[in-house]
Amino acid sequence: MRSLWPRVEPLLDGVSKPARYIGGEFGAIASVHGPGQVAWLLVYPDTYEIGLPNQGLQILYELLNERADSVAERAYAPWVDMEAAMRAAGVPLFSLENHLSAADFDVIAFNLSAELVYTNVLNLLDLAGLAVRTADRHSGHPLVLAGGHCTFNPEPLADFVDAFVLGDGEEVVGEITEVVGTWRSGGSEDRGEVLEALASVAGVYVPSLYRVSRADGALAEVVPVSPVAPPRVEKRTVADLAAWPYPKRQLVPLTEVVHDRLNVEVFRGCTRGCRFCQAGMITRPVRERPEHQVQEMIQAGLARTGYDEVALTSLSTADFSSIEETVRAVMSGACGDQPVSVSLPSLRVDAFTVGTATEIARARRTGLTFAPEGGTWRMRRVINKLITEDDLYGAVDAAFANGWRRVKLYFLIGLPTERDEDVLGIAELARRCVEVGRRHHRSPTVVASVGGFVPKAQTPFQWSAQDTVAELARKIHLLKDACRGVRGLTLRWHDPEASAVEGLASRGDRRLGAVIERVWRAGGTFQEWSECFDLAKWEAALDAEGLSFDEVVHRPRAGDEVLAWDHLSAGLHRDFLWSDWQDALSAVAVEDCRWTPCYDCGACTDAGLEHVVASNVAPAGGSQGTGQDLSRGDRVPVRFVSSIGVR
Amino acid sequence: MADRLRIRFVKLGKVRFTSHRDVARMWERALRRSGLPVASSNGFNPRPLLAFGLALPTGAESLAEYLDVTLVPVEVSRPENPDELGCLAATLSEALPEGIDVVALSRVAGGADSLQQEVTLCSWDLEVRGVTASELARSVERLLDAPSVSVRRERKGRIFDDDLRPAVRSLAVSHHPEESSCGAPTWLRAELTTRPRGVRPRELVEALGADVMLGRARRTQQWIEHGGERWEPLSAGLGLDVAMAAHAWERAS
Incomplete structure (x- = not known):
């Protein structure tokens, strides 16, 4: 194995942001690859500045480098100018630590955090010098694995990836290392052997060991063809985050990246039960990190990295039961003697949370972001995002009163059961937020950011139809009209065409593989970047494969239909998801199950787990601040609290 | 203090x-x-x-x-x-x-004074490829003899023709390989002033000829000048x- 650096270096004078390709981050580990060690290349299939901060990848990077039987390096997708230079010079995909060729590794493992990167996965395999299809690779090639949220419906990539990992990776990467190490040391040429061994590891899905059959134009079944492959692959769940205080050596990049700050994960999982949210569904149960460990990680992390900002990460950090103690500790200097700014990447919509955010934001108070998601209370009951208008106005009032100048509101359109009045409710809510702001400022700014809803696998909305591009465009037009002339209100929207393609990858079955390959062959990489996105390539590829957006994306699924991901499990009972879907259709909401009795979704009980909380007292603000009595349990329609109706 | x-x-x-x-x-x-x-x-x-x-x-x-x-x-x-x-x-x-x-x-x-204000001259070692050492020496001579050397630059979306000659205090071939070792780089030593407008090493090297390419560029000194004397900051x-x-x-x- 020789370093490719002498061949990479001459390319860097002619490309944008060359620092993306040099490695050398503080905390990077340039291991010597010893015999008998399994060499992993961890790949984030997007640009360096998006991929580097990914905490999941960094956790596995450390764990694999700590083990005696493995080493790990990293790679990211070279931007289009660098890719062209590499191809012209015959330089393959390389790692950043030792600048080794990707093909020199035993395992190439992709992080799949978003669907639109799928064509990049194929491109990177090709750039690594591998055949993109698993069937065309031989024993000398690295194994190709993938993990991350998208693996809960990995079928569109089933033809290209040897094995997918479902759920938390901390434990399973070690088990995979042992399987691959044993296979390598046995000198076997038979790739099938290692794939069977991997299929027997809990949480690992080897798609080539399953037969997909169709009948009457629909999916009939997906069944294992090997006795070692389980009929249903269950996700892996780390029971106790306290046992995994990682990353311990967070990478500090040499150049600008997103989220360039210390990140400390305070809990994993979420039990809010927002029905559109795949992350919240597939990461249950809630596992909080002990308060003292959070503080230790902040203290050690700040001292080590020199960062002056720490983000407390989770899906809903204001719900961390020790949030107040933690914030107080950081602000009082218990975690280091230099001034530190704390950021909460996800704010709960209530005045209490704004108070906390104000207290800890040492830097300029530019803007706060809230996510009511739905424009009317009915809509928010459908999606189980139980924010009342009073919650929102209270939060916005507190924000402007505390010196914030701009409030950003996230909404979804194209939600199940949505009517035009729900869409227009977005404009009305946003307009009223501007009015609330005028109490405090002459010219407050409210930005309403609108995304098209994409139903995701393993959620109650997996049976829902997705709005067509035309319908989303019509709704955006409605909003544009309603927001016109409202001073201080800015409307932003996500490209409906990109949502349609995301829908293909989200709920597509194995037939989508050929579509993805065609788009890639037509040059369709970096599809999550608006300057590269090209709907025409997707339409042409669907046509050529006899598929359509209508069938894959815009069609509602029937209750008895076999779904492409039914043989994979995030721990959630299909019964639970179905009844939650039915509740959604009748606008019946459910409460956060951390503080109320169990709905038996399956995430805890089947896995022998429990929610792990740092404190047994619900955080101030309670369950979404809906004014509900937390001691009351069970599934109840949530009372309509707000007196300000929106028609 | x-x-x-x-x-x-x-x-x-x-x-x-x-x-x-x-x-x-x-x-x-x-x-x-x-x-x-x-x-x-x-x-x-x-x-x-x-x-x-x-x-x-x-x-x-x-x-x-x-x-x-x-x-x-x-x-x-x-x-x-x-x-x-x-x-x-x-x-x-x-x-x-x-x-x-x-x-x-x-x-x-x-x-x-701040460094930005004080420093008026930088010394550079510049690796040059694409020409033989003797060709390069002739190009250097031509550039030094020229009353002005035009370079096209973009500022705030507009194109300007600037003269880079005033910024070149000195320029010489400092090291060259044997004429026989074809393709090996030659090095230039340059002293470039920072005022009124500096010149980038790449601009300088490109002004030496169409085939001349800059390899490595290495700033070796920055100088503060006063009354005909110079010293390191x-x-x-x-x-x-x-x-x-x-x-x-x-x-x-």
């Missing part, structure tokens, strides 16, 4: 592909980790008071980058003697990425530790 530290550092090897802003961020973090009592700006968004010298083009190396650090104006124990300063240099180098190393530092008077302080610089170079390449 307000407290300022002037630091000379090198930028060598892979890290040369980071930008001027990247280097500023590296320094902010390294200084925080070092625990040095750096003063901050006032206001909503306090930043450490750091003043960098002339920006180095991304991709260029340097043996002579400078940074002024303002320290908090209170009487606390702080490095005074050469030993302590040397110790601080080692601490900072340790906290900085590979390829960026402190080679000298010194206290400077609070009232001194730290010459009143510890001075450049040559052995340290050589070691840093070795480590990075």
Whole structure:
């Protein structure tokens, strides 16, 4: 194995942001690859500045480098100018630590955090010098694995990836290392052997060991063809985050990246039960990190990295039961003697949370972001995002009163059961937020950011139809009209065409593989970047494969239909998801199950787990601040609290 | 006396592909980790008071980058003697990425001008490819003899024709391989002024001919000039530790 650096270096004078390709981050580990060690290349299939901060990848990077039987390096997708230079010079995909060729590794493992990167996965395999299809690779090639949220419906990539990992990776990467190490040391040429061994590891899905059959134009079944492959692959769940205080050596990049700050994960999982949210569904149960460990990680992390900002990460950090103690500790200097700014990447919509955010934001108070998601209370009951208008106005009032100048509101359109009045409710809510702001400022700014809803696998909305591009465009037009002339209100929207393609990858079955390959062959990489996105390539590829957006994306699924991901499990009972879907259709909401009795979704009980909380007292603000009595349990329609109706 | 530290550092090897802003961020973090009592700006968004010298083009190396650090104006124990300063240099180098190393530092008077204002001349070593040494020597002669050398630049979306000749104080072929070793690089040594408008090494080399390409560019000195004399911005302080610089170079390449 020789370093490719002498061949990479001459390319860097002619490309944008060359620092993306040099490695050398503080905390990077340039291991010597010893015999008998399994060499992993961890790949984030997007640009360096998006991929580097990914905490999941960094956790596995450390764990694999700590083990005696493995080493790990990293790679990211070279931007289009660098890719062209590499191809012209015959330089393959390389790692950043030792600048080794990707093909020199035993395992190439992709992080799949978003669907639109799928064509990049194929491109990177090709750039690594591998055949993109698993069937065309031989024993000398690295194994190709993938993990991350998208693996809960990995079928569109089933033809290209040897094995997918479902759920938390901390434990399973070690088990995979042992399987691959044993296979390598046995000198076997038979790739099938290692794939069977991997299929027997809990949480690992080897798609080539399953037969997909169709009948009457629909999916009939997906069944294992090997006795070692389980009929249903269950996700892996780390029971106790306290046992995994990682990353311990967070990478500090040499150049600008997103989220360039210390990140400390305070809990994993979420039990809010927002029905559109795949992350919240597939990461249950809630596992909080002990308060003292959070503080230790902040203290050690700040001292080590020199960062002056720490983000407390989770899906809903204001719900961390020790949030107040933690914030107080950081602000009082218990975690280091230099001034530190704390950021909460996800704010709960209530005045209490704004108070906390104000207290800890040492830097300029530019803007706060809230996510009511739905424009009317009915809509928010459908999606189980139980924010009342009073919650929102209270939060916005507190924000402007505390010196914030701009409030950003996230909404979804194209939600199940949505009517035009729900869409227009977005404009009305946003307009009223501007009015609330005028109490405090002459010219407050409210930005309403609108995304098209994409139903995701393993959620109650997996049976829902997705709005067509035309319908989303019509709704955006409605909003544009309603927001016109409202001073201080800015409307932003996500490209409906990109949502349609995301829908293909989200709920597509194995037939989508050929579509993805065609788009890639037509040059369709970096599809999550608006300057590269090209709907025409997707339409042409669907046509050529006899598929359509209508069938894959815009069609509602029937209750008895076999779904492409039914043989994979995030721990959630299909019964639970179905009844939650039915509740959604009748606008019946459910409460956060951390503080109320169990709905038996399956995430805890089947896995022998429990929610792990740092404190047994619900955080101030309670369950979404809906004014509900937390001691009351069970599934109840949530009372309509707000007196300000929106028609 | 307000407290300022002037630091000379090198930028060598892979890290040369980071930008001027990247280097500023590296320094902010390294200084925080070092625990040095750096003063901050006032206001909503306090930043450490750091003043960098002339920006180095991304991709260029340097043996002579400078940074002024303002320290908090209170009487606390702080490095005074050469030993302590040397110790601080080692601490900072340790906290900085590979390829960026402190080679000298010194206290400077609070009232001194900023590096940006003081430095008016830089020395460069420029690796040149695409021409033979003799061709290059002729091109250099032509450029030096020309009353003006036009270079096209974009500023604020508009195209300007600038004359780069006034910025070229001196230019010479400094090292060339045997004529027989075809394709090997030749090196130029250049002294380029920073005022009224500086010239980038790439612009200079491209002005030497259509086939002339810049390889590595390495800033070797920055100069403060006054009354016909020139001196290195730290010459009143510890001075450049040559052995340290050589070691840093070795480590990075």
